[in-house]
Amino acid sequence: MDKIVVNRAAAERLRSFFPWVYRTDIQQSAGEPGDLVSVHDPGGTFLGIGYINPASEISVRILSFSEVEINRDFFREKLMAAFRKREALRGKTDACRLVHAEADELPGIIVDDYAGHLAIQVNTLGMERLRDLLLPELVELRQPKGIYEKSEAKSRSREGLGTEDRVLHGEIPGRIEIAESGARFLVNLRESQKTGFFLDQRRNREITSSYVEAGFEVLDVFANTGAFGIHAALHGARRVRLVDVSREALEQARENLALNRVAAQTVRADAFDYLTEAPGARDRFDLIILDPPPFAKAKRMTAGALKGLRHLICQSLRILRPGGFLAVFSCSHHVSQVDLQRAVLEAATDRGCRIEILEHLFQDRDHPYVLNIPMSLYLKGFLLKSF
Numbered sequence: 001m002d003k004i005v006v007n008r009a010a011a012e013r014l015r016s017f018f019p020w021v022y023r024t025d026i027q028q029s030a031g032e033p034g035d036l037v038s039v040h041d042p043g044g045t046f047l048g049i050g051y052i053n054p055a056s057e058i059s060v061r062i063l064s065f066s067e068v069e070i071n072r073d074f075f076r077e078k079l080m081a082a083f084r085k086r087e088a089l090r091g092k093t094d095a096c097r098l099v100h101a102e103a104d105e106l107p108g109i110i111v112d113d114y115a116g117h118l119a120i121q122v123n124t125l126g127m128e129r130l131r132d133l134l135l136p137e138l139v140e141l142r143q144p145k146g147i148y149e150k151s152e153a154k155s156r157s158r159e160g161l162g163t164e165d166r167v168l169h170g171e172i173p174g175r176i177e178i179a180e181s182g183a184r185f186l187v188n189l190r191e192s193q194k195t196g197f198f199l200d201q202r203r204n205r206e207i208t209s210s211y212v213e214a215g216f217e218v219l220d221v222f223a224n225t226g227a228f229g230i231h232a233a234l235h236g237a238r239r240v241r242l243v244d245v246s247r248e249a250l251e252q253a254r255e256n257l258a259l260n261r262v263a264a265q266t267v268r269a270d271a272f273d274y275l276t277e278a279p280g281a282r283d284r285f286d287l288i289i290l291d292p293p294p295f296a297k298a299k300r301m302t303a304g305a306l307k308g309l310r311h312l313i314c315q316s317l318r319i320l321r322p323g324g325f326l327a328v329f330s331c332s333h334h335v336s337q338v339d340l341q342r343a344v345l346e347a348a349t350d351r352g353c354r355i356e357i358l359e360h361l362f363q364d365r366d367h368p369y370v371l372n373i374p375m376s377l378y379l380k381g382f383l384l385k386s387f
């Protein structure tokens with residue numbers, strides 16, 4: 001295996017289990033794109049084994065901080081460790097993220113399980129080269145009914161890879177039915193966003209819907225396939241409105257409403273326009289959910305993202321009943337929880353509202369947050385009560 005040498009700053013980070021080496025950290029490079037390399041500090045001490053792609057700003061991703069062989073047994077152990085972490089979800093759902101890339105020490109790959117059908121996303125050249133070691137282990141351990149590859153992340157183009165959208169193994173039906181805390185959803189792997197369903201919000205849907213009382217009027221903004229709104233309806237909400245800009249997502253939301261035998265109005269609109277203009281003069285809600293896509297994909301976009309969030313919160317507070325609930329989220333790593341809290345306070349001050357924070361919300365446990373990898377915490381939110 002080729003050896004590379006990194007500077008002292010990178011060596012420090014690697015010693016504290018941060019799994020990336022940036023291009024500018026490398027003092028002495030070696031290996032072809034996608035090759036396994038062993039990483040050393042300037043004194044020659046071993047730091048880890050990873051794969052290299054000098055074309056990417058993150059040039060090395062670490063697979064192991066120990067001197068081990070990267071073979072099928074290696075992947076079997078990592079997969080088994082990842083599966084064990086998800087065991088606590090059993091009984092609550094049959095859909096979860098089984099492998100969350102770096103947060104499960106398997107950089108460059110995501111695996112979701114939808115009732116025994118797997119969706120995988122391979123995001124790096126290095127993992128593309130290792131897939132023949134990992135995938136047979138995945139099949140042997142999970143015995144999936146099918147595997148669908150949905151490798152279309154933008155990160156792939158940075159790695160010099162194209163899109164892959166295909167059935168890899170077994171059969172994948174047009175709709176897969178999953179269960180989540182008493183609700184059921186249909187997942188269409190071929191036409192969905194992400195790898196199928198927003199699994200990371202599972203716990204937050206459960207917490208938010210536990211505040212719903214019979215007769216509530218609920219507005220689910222950025223609703224996607226309706227998961228928050230449907231949980232609210234199942235908890236007794238009298239009127240639910242789902243707003244999303246995506247026609248396909250709302251079509252799937254209507255299927256999900258029928259499956260759960262609940263009703264909701266679906267509105268195809270831009271959320272900013274809708275919240276600013278559309279609700280009728282007398283429309284008031286007891287619960288509003290704001291779950292936008294990542295507004296800040298890079299650090300330089302953070303200020304704009306916060307401005308957008310402030311606007312959405314401000315408009316929501318305008319149409320929330322006194323004593324009503326607002327669940328607000330950001331899924332950008334670059335927006336911290338403190339940033340989001342500040343955006344809430346500024347919007348509340350603008351509107352003259354007093355706000356109580358009832359719940360601090362994070363991505364669910366199948367999307368692990370590893371303290372040594374700051375970017376592994378990406379989803380933050382609050383459940384608020386406004387007076």
Ligand SMILES: C[S@@+](CC[C@H](N)C(=O)[O-])C[C@H]1O[C@@H](n2cnc3c(N)ncnc32)[C@H](O)[C@@H]1O
Pocket residue numbers: 193197198201222223224225226227228243244245246249269270271272291292293331
């Ligand atoms: C994070 S997802 C929401 C997930 C959803 N709450 C759930 O639990 O399944 C963000 C959603 O925002 C929608 N979206 C993106 N930009 C939008 C916009 N400007 N207005 C309305 N919806 C938008 C996307 O189509 C996507 O469904």
